[in-house]
Amino acid sequence: MTRVEQLRDLETAKQVAALLEAENARLHQRLEALVAEVARLKGEDAQAHLQLELTQLKEQLALMQQRLFGASSEKRGDRPHKPPRAKPQKGHGPKAQLELKVQEVLLPLDEADRVCGLCGSGLHAWEGQTEDCEEITVVERSFLLRRVKRQKYRCGQGCAPVTAPAPPRLLPGGRYSVDFAVHVALMKYGFHLPLARQERLYAREGLTVEAQTLWDQLEALARHLQKSYEALLAEVFTSPLIHADETHWLLLDKGPGTKWYAWTVASPDTVFHRIYPSRSGATARTVLGDYEGVVLVDGYAAYQTATKSGPDGPCPATLAFCWAHVRRKFFEAQQFAPACKEVLDLIGELYAVEADLPGWYALEGEERQAALAHRLAVRQQKSAPLTQRIRDWAHAQRALPGSAFRKAIEYMLNLWAGLTVFLTQPQVPLDNNHVERQLRDMVIGRKNHYGSKSKRGTEVAALFYSLIETARLRGEDPGHYLRRAALAAIENPGTVTLPKPQS
Numbered sequence: 001m002t003r004v005e006q007l008r009d010l011e012t013a014k015q016v017a018a019l020l021e022a023e024n025a026r027l028h029q030r031l032e033a034l035v036a037e038v039a040r041l042k043g044e045d046a047q048a049h050l051q052l053e054l055t056q057l058k059e060q061l062a063l064m065q066q067r068l069f070g071a072s073s074e075k076r077g078d079r080p081h082k083p084p085r086a087k088p089q090k091g092h093g094p095k096a097q098l099e100l101k102v103q104e105v106l107l108p109l110d111e112a113d114r115v116c117g118l119c120g121s122g123l124h125a126w127e128g129q130t131e132d133c134e135e136i137t138v139v140e141r142s143f144l145l146r147r148v149k150r151q152k153y154r155c156g157q158g159c160a161p162v163t164a165p166a167p168p169r170l171l172p173g174g175r176y177s178v179d180f181a182v183h184v185a186l187m188k189y190g191f192h193l194p195l196a197r198q199e200r201l202y203a204r205e206g207l208t209v210e211a212q213t214l215w216d217q218l219e220a221l222a223r224h225l226q227k228s229y230e231a232l233l234a235e236v237f238t239s240p241l242i243h244a245d246e247t248h249w250l251l252l253d254k255g256p257g258t259k260w261y262a263w264t265v266a267s268p269d270t271v272f273h274r275i276y277p278s279r280s281g282a283t284a285r286t287v288l289g290d291y292e293g294v295v296l297v298d299g300y301a302a303y304q305t306a307t308k309s310g311p312d313g314p315c316p317a318t319l320a321f322c323w324a325h326v327r328r329k330f331f332e333a334q335q336f337a338p339a340c341k342e343v344l345d346l347i348g349e350l351y352a353v354e355a356d357l358p359g360w361y362a363l364e365g366e367e368r369q370a371a372l373a374h375r376l377a378v379r380q381q382k383s384a385p386l387t388q389r390i391r392d393w394a395h396a397q398r399a400l401p402g403s404a405f406r407k408a409i410e411y412m413l414n415l416w417a418g419l420t421v422f423l424t425q426p427q428v429p430l431d432n433n434h435v436e437r438q439l440r441d442m443v444i445g446r447k448n449h450y451g452s453k454s455k456r457g458t459e460v461a462a463l464f465y466s467l468i469e470t471a472r473l474r475g476e477d478p479g480h481y482l483r484r485a486a487l488a489a490i491e492n493p494g495t496v497t498l499p500k501p502q503s
Contacts, residue, residue: 097136106130143207146177168490170220178490181217182482188218189464190478192441194449222460224489225482229463231496232272232470239267239361240293241427243435244284244303247443249275250451251458257451260458262442263287264435265295268361269501271438271469275458281305288315294425296320296432299415321418323347324431329408337405339397346390353382354430361427362502375426384423391416438469471499 114123150164170181187193193201195211202209222229236242243266250257261279265272265287276283284306288295295317297303306315327347334340357378360371394413399406412419422428442465452458471481476499485497 094134100136141205143202143205168487170217170224170486170490174220176213176217178221178483178486181221182479182486184214184217185221185464185482186468186479188449189441189445189461190468192445192448218460218464219456221482221486222463224486224493225463225467227489227494227496228485228498229466231498232270232466233265235270235498236265236267236272237289237291237293239270241296241425242267242291242293243296243432243438244287245298245432245435245439246279246300247439247446249442249446249458249461251277251455252451252453253455260451262439262462264439264442266435266438268434269470269473271435271466271473273442273462273466275452275462285315288317290316292316294318294320294421294428296322296428296435298322298325298432299411318421318425319418320421320425320428321415322430322432323350323419324433326408326412326415326419329404329411333404333408336403337399340405340408343390343393346386346393350383350386350430353378353386372426376424379423379426387420387423438473441465441469467499474499475502476500 108125109123115121116123148167150166152164153162155161168178170176170178184195184198187198188195195214198214199209199211244264246261246263249260249262251260258277260275260277261283262273262275263283264274274287276286279302281302281304284302288303288306295303297319299321303319307317307319327344330340330343330347334344357375358371360368360375363371391413394409397405397409399409422430442461445461445465452461467482467485468478471478481497481499488495488497
């Protein structure tokens, strides 16, 4: 039977949705009859039980429809609007193109048009006088077959001849340059263009190459960059704060594929991805290793399992939890429980306090310590009372068991110890949005090329996503970085080259 997430045809998906809607209505009717019968047999109030069940089902259906068809933004409509400008600007104006090469083109009149329209005499060029404008155009990319001739030299005394060194090669005797492999990697993992599409695109531009050949270049480039990739994890773990999250990834080795998971740990300027076949607590324990700082996560239980005693001992990390996930729960429940507005306003005040706090990661020495001390003092003064008000509000609420409102309250209170870590650990932000942004490229890539065809494919994907995103975080062009790191590793195998940190 075909799974819903495997459907690609829109009309088929519409038919399946209509069938599911009809089946849902039938099950509602059946549920009403069964609940009434159960309540009658137990001698309980059938109407009250039925109403509770139907309320929960309606909430679940509304939430599902919102997630499928609603806007993804969690912005609230009750915020004050900015006053309109007195004179609205038309358009956005031309942007400065400082990186583009400039080509000057002189457009003359045709010979037949060089006649004055008033007197009929001939027109002559007015030296130095032109009417100028700009236009941005495109020059199509071209591939070049470069024949490299290595000059040979001979000694006048008859000694052994000497040949100029060969250019760096990814593969012994390979035909494709390092620059070509870097370009293919950027197109796939930086701009999400699958290899099959690259094959068709390059054919249009005159290069005949198969997707398998493109993969061979990626795999060879990844082998040279392996040590640099592995060094990223140690870089992440040098930070006193890291973020962790995970998302699914398909291994397309047979049939519709097997669901694997991309696990990510990130410091403010470094990202490290790994792809594993499991989403278990044991895998989370492997991901966190012996890290002893603060790990900011969502409420997924695997991270809590990883920090508890087990066969391999507990991970020594301290867990902090994400306020954005708490806010999301109350935002979804607000349509059923208007009381959520109060807690959403309080959480908004927490974020308003954070907006005025200085950053700390880019600072060093006394400047960093001063920034952290300021963050701690402001949070103790302003954020601590707000969190207490939020907790008091939660304990004062009454909600139906199983309702979205009740689940949101329980979610927050169950994670309370980790949600308040930021009050005593000034380096901890309110939410885990940083790592979610670093997972975005993997999610877009997954939608475009669906996953990986082999276990080696998952390793190569994790490597390139990690290196490319870290280079972007540090302000270095990913293409320049990959080329620099690859050439260093080819010249001296095992060389570790990391993206340059922002100065």
